[in-house]
Amino acid sequence: MSKKQKNLAVLASVFLMLLTIAPVSNAMHIMEGFLPVKYCILWGVICVPFLVIGFMNIKKVLGNDRRTLTVLALTGAFVFVLSSLKIPSVTGSCSHMTGTGLGAILFGPCVTSILGIIVLIFQAILLAHGGLTTLGANCFSMAIAGPIISWILYKLLQKANVNKRVCIFVAAFLGDLFTYCVTSFQLALAYPSEVGGIGASIAKFLGIFATTQLPLAVIEGILTVVIVIALETYAKDELSSLEF
Protein backbone atom coordinates (compact mmCIF):
# COMPACT_ATOMS: atom_id res chain seq x y z
CA MET A 1 0.00 0.00 0.00
CA SER A 2 1.43 3.38 -0.91
CA LYS A 3 1.62 6.13 1.64
CA LYS A 4 -1.16 8.01 -0.03
CA GLN A 5 -3.42 5.00 0.11
CA LYS A 6 -2.60 4.48 3.77
CA ASN A 7 -3.43 8.07 4.58
CA LEU A 8 -6.66 7.77 2.72
CA ALA A 9 -7.55 4.59 4.59
CA VAL A 10 -6.80 6.24 7.94
CA LEU A 11 -8.83 9.31 7.02
CA ALA A 12 -11.73 7.19 5.88
CA SER A 13 -11.77 5.16 9.06
CA VAL A 14 -11.59 8.28 11.21
CA PHE A 15 -14.52 9.69 9.27
CA LEU A 16 -16.44 6.49 9.74
CA MET A 17 -15.68 6.42 13.44
CA LEU A 18 -16.87 9.99 13.82
CA LEU A 19 -20.11 9.03 12.16
CA THR A 20 -20.47 6.00 14.38
CA ILE A 21 -19.55 7.70 17.61
CA ALA A 22 -21.94 10.54 16.93
CA PRO A 23 -24.93 9.71 19.04
CA VAL A 24 -25.50 6.01 18.80
CA SER A 25 -28.58 5.40 20.76
CA ASN A 26 -31.93 3.83 20.82
CA ALA A 27 -34.01 6.91 20.42
CA MET A 28 -37.22 5.54 21.75
CA HIS A 29 -39.28 5.49 24.87
CA ILE A 30 -37.82 6.29 28.24
CA MET A 31 -36.50 3.08 29.74
CA GLU A 32 -37.89 1.35 32.81
CA GLY A 33 -36.64 2.84 36.05
CA PHE A 34 -34.96 5.78 34.37
CA LEU A 35 -37.18 8.53 35.68
CA PRO A 36 -37.21 9.52 39.33
CA VAL A 37 -40.39 8.47 41.13
CA LYS A 38 -41.87 11.96 41.43
CA TYR A 39 -41.71 12.48 37.67
CA CYS A 40 -43.24 9.07 37.01
CA ILE A 41 -46.18 10.03 39.19
CA LEU A 42 -46.39 13.55 37.76
CA TRP A 43 -46.62 12.40 34.14
CA GLY A 44 -48.95 9.58 35.08
CA VAL A 45 -51.35 11.97 36.76
CA ILE A 46 -51.26 14.33 33.78
CA CYS A 47 -52.27 11.44 31.51
CA VAL A 48 -55.31 10.39 33.52
CA PRO A 49 -57.79 13.08 32.38
CA PHE A 50 -56.87 12.51 28.73
CA LEU A 51 -57.42 8.79 29.08
CA VAL A 52 -60.77 9.27 30.82
CA ILE A 53 -61.98 11.75 28.19
CA GLY A 54 -60.63 9.44 25.49
CA PHE A 55 -62.60 6.53 26.89
CA MET A 56 -65.78 8.57 26.95
CA ASN A 57 -65.13 9.89 23.44
CA ILE A 58 -64.72 6.37 22.09
CA LYS A 59 -68.09 5.46 23.61
CA LYS A 60 -69.67 8.54 22.09
CA VAL A 61 -68.21 8.00 18.63
CA LEU A 62 -69.23 4.35 18.59
CA GLY A 63 -72.67 5.26 19.91
CA ASN A 64 -73.16 7.68 17.04
CA ASP A 65 -72.21 5.17 14.42
CA ARG A 66 -71.27 1.64 15.33
CA ARG A 67 -69.51 1.15 12.00
CA THR A 68 -66.69 3.49 12.93
CA LEU A 69 -65.44 0.64 15.13
CA THR A 70 -63.65 -0.81 12.14
CA VAL A 71 -61.86 2.46 11.45
CA LEU A 72 -60.95 2.69 15.14
CA ALA A 73 -59.52 -0.83 15.00
CA LEU A 74 -57.58 0.09 11.90
CA THR A 75 -56.19 3.19 13.57
CA GLY A 76 -55.11 1.22 16.61
CA ALA A 77 -53.52 -1.44 14.42
CA PHE A 78 -51.67 1.30 12.53
CA VAL A 79 -50.10 2.43 15.81
CA PHE A 80 -49.23 -1.20 16.56
CA VAL A 81 -47.46 -1.69 13.24
CA LEU A 82 -45.59 1.59 13.06
CA SER A 83 -44.34 1.48 16.63
CA SER A 84 -42.98 -2.03 16.13
CA LEU A 85 -40.88 -1.21 13.10
CA LYS A 86 -37.40 -0.12 14.03
CA ILE A 87 -35.97 1.80 11.15
CA PRO A 88 -32.34 2.81 10.56
CA SER A 89 -31.78 6.52 10.55
CA VAL A 90 -29.13 8.98 9.41
CA THR A 91 -27.47 9.17 12.81
CA GLY A 92 -26.51 5.51 12.65
CA SER A 93 -29.03 4.37 15.17
CA CYS A 94 -32.52 3.00 14.99
CA SER A 95 -35.77 4.39 16.13
CA HIS A 96 -39.39 3.72 15.48
CA MET A 97 -42.37 5.77 14.50
CA THR A 98 -45.37 6.46 16.67
CA GLY A 99 -48.25 6.07 14.25
CA THR A 100 -50.46 8.21 16.44
CA GLY A 101 -50.93 11.00 13.90
CA LEU A 102 -53.63 9.07 12.06
CA GLY A 103 -55.69 8.58 15.20
CA ALA A 104 -55.34 12.22 16.13
CA ILE A 105 -56.54 13.37 12.72
CA LEU A 106 -59.49 10.96 12.57
CA PHE A 107 -60.61 10.72 16.19
CA GLY A 108 -58.88 13.53 18.08
CA PRO A 109 -56.02 13.37 20.57
CA CYS A 110 -57.95 11.95 23.53
CA VAL A 111 -59.10 8.81 21.75
CA THR A 112 -55.57 8.36 20.45
CA SER A 113 -54.24 8.36 23.99
CA ILE A 114 -56.16 5.14 24.62
CA LEU A 115 -54.78 3.52 21.47
CA GLY A 116 -51.28 4.63 22.35
CA ILE A 117 -51.34 3.36 25.91
CA ILE A 118 -52.40 -0.11 24.73
CA VAL A 119 -49.27 -0.32 22.60
CA LEU A 120 -47.08 1.10 25.37
CA ILE A 121 -48.36 -1.46 27.88
CA PHE A 122 -47.78 -4.26 25.36
CA GLN A 123 -44.20 -3.13 24.83
CA ALA A 124 -43.50 -2.42 28.48
CA ILE A 125 -44.65 -5.82 29.68
CA LEU A 126 -43.66 -8.16 26.86
CA LEU A 127 -40.63 -6.41 25.43
CA ALA A 128 -39.09 -4.60 28.38
CA HIS A 129 -39.19 -1.66 25.99
CA GLY A 130 -40.27 1.53 27.65
CA GLY A 131 -41.52 0.57 31.08
CA LEU A 132 -44.35 0.40 33.55
CA THR A 133 -42.86 3.07 35.81
CA THR A 134 -42.26 5.36 32.84
CA LEU A 135 -45.62 4.52 31.28
CA GLY A 136 -47.06 7.89 32.24
CA ALA A 137 -44.18 9.85 30.73
CA ASN A 138 -44.14 7.78 27.55
CA CYS A 139 -47.89 7.92 27.26
CA PHE A 140 -47.80 11.68 27.57
CA SER A 141 -45.14 12.13 24.88
CA MET A 142 -46.33 9.56 22.36
CA ALA A 143 -50.05 9.28 22.92
CA ILE A 144 -50.98 12.78 24.11
CA ALA A 145 -48.53 15.55 23.26
CA GLY A 146 -47.74 14.32 19.74
CA PRO A 147 -51.37 13.73 18.80
CA ILE A 148 -52.41 17.11 20.21
CA ILE A 149 -49.90 18.85 17.94
CA SER A 150 -51.04 16.73 14.98
CA TRP A 151 -54.66 17.52 15.67
CA ILE A 152 -54.15 21.27 16.12
CA LEU A 153 -51.97 21.51 13.02
CA TYR A 154 -54.45 19.54 10.97
CA LYS A 155 -57.34 21.77 11.99
CA LEU A 156 -55.35 24.96 11.42
CA LEU A 157 -54.01 23.94 8.03
CA GLN A 158 -57.45 22.81 6.94
CA LYS A 159 -58.88 26.18 7.90
CA ALA A 160 -56.13 27.79 5.83
CA ASN A 161 -57.34 25.80 2.84
CA VAL A 162 -54.15 23.87 2.38
CA ASN A 163 -54.33 20.74 0.23
CA LYS A 164 -55.80 17.99 2.39
CA ARG A 165 -52.98 15.53 1.82
CA VAL A 166 -50.39 18.15 2.65
CA CYS A 167 -52.32 18.88 5.88
CA ILE A 168 -52.22 15.23 6.84
CA PHE A 169 -48.55 14.87 6.00
CA VAL A 170 -47.49 17.93 7.97
CA ALA A 171 -49.67 17.01 10.93
CA ALA A 172 -48.36 13.44 11.18
CA PHE A 173 -44.78 14.51 10.50
CA LEU A 174 -44.61 17.22 13.16
CA GLY A 175 -46.66 15.18 15.63
CA ASP A 176 -44.12 12.37 15.43
CA LEU A 177 -41.20 14.77 15.77
CA PHE A 178 -42.84 16.57 18.67
CA THR A 179 -43.22 13.29 20.54
CA TYR A 180 -39.47 12.97 20.68
CA CYS A 181 -39.02 16.63 21.59
CA VAL A 182 -41.29 15.99 24.57
CA THR A 183 -39.27 12.90 25.48
CA SER A 184 -36.12 15.04 25.44
CA PHE A 185 -37.83 17.59 27.63
CA GLN A 186 -38.98 14.93 30.08
CA LEU A 187 -35.48 13.50 30.38
CA ALA A 188 -33.92 16.95 30.64
CA LEU A 189 -36.35 17.95 33.37
CA ALA A 190 -35.30 14.93 35.40
CA TYR A 191 -31.62 15.28 34.55
CA PRO A 192 -30.63 18.94 34.29
CA SER A 193 -26.98 19.52 33.37
CA GLU A 194 -24.70 20.95 35.99
CA VAL A 195 -23.70 23.67 33.56
CA GLY A 196 -26.64 25.23 31.81
CA GLY A 197 -29.36 23.35 33.69
CA ILE A 198 -32.43 22.02 31.95
CA GLY A 199 -31.78 23.97 28.75
CA ALA A 200 -28.40 22.36 28.15
CA SER A 201 -29.84 18.92 28.82
CA ILE A 202 -32.69 19.51 26.42
CA ALA A 203 -30.18 20.41 23.72
CA LYS A 204 -28.21 17.23 24.41
CA PHE A 205 -31.22 14.92 24.32
CA LEU A 206 -32.74 16.72 21.35
CA GLY A 207 -29.47 16.18 19.53
CA ILE A 208 -30.00 12.45 19.81
CA PHE A 209 -33.74 12.10 19.59
CA ALA A 210 -34.78 14.74 17.10
CA THR A 211 -32.09 14.13 14.49
CA THR A 212 -32.67 10.39 14.54
CA GLN A 213 -36.39 10.89 14.32
CA LEU A 214 -36.42 13.39 11.46
CA PRO A 215 -36.37 10.95 8.51
CA LEU A 216 -38.69 8.58 10.36
CA ALA A 217 -41.17 11.37 10.88
CA VAL A 218 -41.18 11.92 7.13
CA ILE A 219 -41.95 8.22 6.61
CA GLU A 220 -44.72 8.40 9.17
CA GLY A 221 -46.21 11.38 7.36
CA ILE A 222 -46.12 9.50 4.07
CA LEU A 223 -47.66 6.33 5.47
CA THR A 224 -50.42 8.27 7.17
CA VAL A 225 -51.30 9.94 3.87
CA VAL A 226 -51.36 6.52 2.16
CA ILE A 227 -53.74 5.06 4.74
CA VAL A 228 -56.02 8.08 4.51
CA ILE A 229 -56.11 7.76 0.72
CA ALA A 230 -57.16 4.12 1.16
CA LEU A 231 -59.86 5.08 3.65
CA GLU A 232 -61.13 7.88 1.44
CA THR A 233 -61.47 5.47 -1.43
CA TYR A 234 -63.05 2.55 0.39
CA ALA A 235 -64.64 3.86 3.57
CA LYS A 236 -66.29 7.14 2.70
CA ASP A 237 -69.33 6.47 4.89
CA GLU A 238 -67.30 5.88 8.03
CA LEU A 239 -65.16 8.94 7.44
CA SER A 240 -68.17 11.16 6.91
CA SER A 241 -69.72 9.95 10.15
CA LEU A 242 -66.42 10.91 11.82
CA GLU A 243 -66.89 14.32 10.21
CA PHE A 244 -63.58 13.89 8.49
Added chain:
Amino acid sequence: MTKNTKTVIILLVIAALIAIVPLFALKGAEFGGSDDAGSEMISEIQGKEYEPWFTPVLETALGGELPGEIESLIFCLQTGIGVGIVAFVLGRFVERKKWQDKENGDSTSSK
Protein backbone atom coordinates in the same frame (compact mmCIF):
# COMPACT_ATOMS: atom_id res chain seq x y z
CA MET B 1 -53.88 2.86 -13.12
CA THR B 2 -55.83 5.55 -11.35
CA LYS B 3 -54.20 8.71 -10.13
CA ASN B 4 -54.53 7.56 -6.53
CA THR B 5 -52.77 4.28 -7.18
CA LYS B 6 -49.87 6.14 -8.73
CA THR B 7 -49.63 8.55 -5.80
CA VAL B 8 -49.70 5.68 -3.33
CA ILE B 9 -46.98 3.74 -5.14
CA ILE B 10 -44.72 6.79 -5.44
CA LEU B 11 -45.23 7.62 -1.75
CA LEU B 12 -44.46 4.06 -0.66
CA VAL B 13 -41.28 3.99 -2.76
CA ILE B 14 -40.11 7.25 -1.21
CA ALA B 15 -40.84 5.90 2.27
CA ALA B 16 -38.89 2.72 1.57
CA LEU B 17 -35.95 4.69 0.20
CA ILE B 18 -35.77 6.94 3.24
CA ALA B 19 -35.68 3.85 5.43
CA ILE B 20 -33.09 1.94 3.43
CA VAL B 21 -30.64 4.64 2.36
CA PRO B 22 -29.05 5.19 5.81
CA LEU B 23 -28.26 1.48 5.96
CA PHE B 24 -26.06 1.76 2.89
CA ALA B 25 -24.87 5.31 3.44
CA LEU B 26 -23.57 4.58 6.94
CA LYS B 27 -21.83 1.27 6.53
CA GLY B 28 -20.44 -0.01 9.80
CA ALA B 29 -22.80 1.99 11.96
CA GLU B 30 -24.30 -0.02 14.78
CA PHE B 31 -27.95 0.71 14.11
CA GLY B 32 -29.59 0.10 17.38
CA GLY B 33 -27.04 -0.36 20.06
CA SER B 34 -28.70 -1.21 23.30
CA ASP B 35 -30.95 0.45 25.76
CA ASP B 36 -27.78 1.43 27.59
CA ALA B 37 -27.15 4.19 25.08
CA GLY B 38 -29.86 6.48 26.42
CA SER B 39 -28.60 5.88 29.92
CA GLU B 40 -25.09 6.80 28.80
CA MET B 41 -26.28 10.31 28.11
CA ILE B 42 -27.82 10.45 31.56
CA SER B 43 -24.59 9.23 33.15
CA GLU B 44 -22.67 11.80 31.14
CA ILE B 45 -24.88 14.60 32.40
CA GLN B 46 -24.87 13.38 35.97
CA GLY B 47 -21.19 12.50 35.90
CA LYS B 48 -21.83 9.13 37.47
CA GLU B 49 -23.30 5.79 36.56
CA TYR B 50 -27.08 5.78 36.80
CA GLU B 51 -28.77 2.91 38.55
CA PRO B 52 -32.32 2.29 37.33
CA TRP B 53 -34.49 1.97 40.39
CA PHE B 54 -36.86 -0.48 38.78
CA THR B 55 -36.18 -3.41 36.48
CA PRO B 56 -38.69 -4.44 33.83
CA VAL B 57 -41.22 -6.99 35.10
CA LEU B 58 -40.27 -9.44 32.41
CA GLU B 59 -36.57 -9.24 33.23
CA THR B 60 -37.32 -9.84 36.88
CA ALA B 61 -39.39 -12.88 35.96
CA LEU B 62 -36.74 -14.20 33.59
CA GLY B 63 -33.91 -13.34 35.92
CA GLY B 64 -32.06 -11.62 33.10
CA GLU B 65 -32.45 -9.79 29.86
CA LEU B 66 -34.83 -10.93 27.18
CA PRO B 67 -32.82 -12.89 24.56
CA GLY B 68 -32.42 -10.96 21.32
CA GLU B 69 -34.12 -13.52 19.14
CA ILE B 70 -37.12 -13.70 21.44
CA GLU B 71 -37.30 -9.94 21.50
CA SER B 72 -37.48 -9.86 17.72
CA LEU B 73 -40.12 -12.59 17.90
CA ILE B 74 -42.31 -10.43 20.10
CA PHE B 75 -41.68 -7.39 17.93
CA CYS B 76 -42.77 -9.49 14.95
CA LEU B 77 -45.83 -10.55 16.89
CA GLN B 78 -46.68 -6.91 17.45
CA THR B 79 -46.25 -6.13 13.76
CA GLY B 80 -48.24 -9.22 12.87
CA ILE B 81 -51.18 -8.30 15.06
CA GLY B 82 -51.19 -4.81 13.58
CA VAL B 83 -50.83 -5.85 9.96
CA GLY B 84 -53.45 -8.57 10.42
CA ILE B 85 -56.04 -6.10 11.66
CA VAL B 86 -55.16 -3.48 9.02
CA ALA B 87 -55.36 -6.05 6.23
CA PHE B 88 -58.61 -7.54 7.53
CA VAL B 89 -60.35 -4.18 7.85
CA LEU B 90 -59.07 -2.83 4.54
CA GLY B 91 -59.96 -6.10 2.83
CA ARG B 92 -63.52 -5.80 4.10
CA PHE B 93 -63.74 -2.21 2.91
CA VAL B 94 -62.44 -3.08 -0.54
CA GLU B 95 -64.88 -5.97 -0.97
CA ARG B 96 -67.76 -3.91 0.36
CA LYS B 97 -67.07 -1.16 -2.14
CA LYS B 98 -67.06 -3.73 -4.94
CA TRP B 99 -70.49 -4.99 -3.87
CA GLN B 100 -71.86 -1.51 -3.39
CA ASP B 101 -70.65 -0.46 -6.83
CA LYS B 102 -72.17 -3.58 -8.32
CA GLU B 103 -75.52 -3.06 -6.62
CA ASN B 104 -75.58 0.57 -7.64
CA GLY B 105 -74.76 -0.45 -11.19
CA ASP B 106 -77.60 -3.01 -11.17
CA SER B 107 -80.16 -0.61 -9.78
CA THR B 108 -79.29 2.07 -12.32
CA SER B 109 -79.37 -0.41 -15.21
CA SER B 110 -82.74 -1.85 -14.13
CA LYS B 111 -84.32 1.59 -14.05
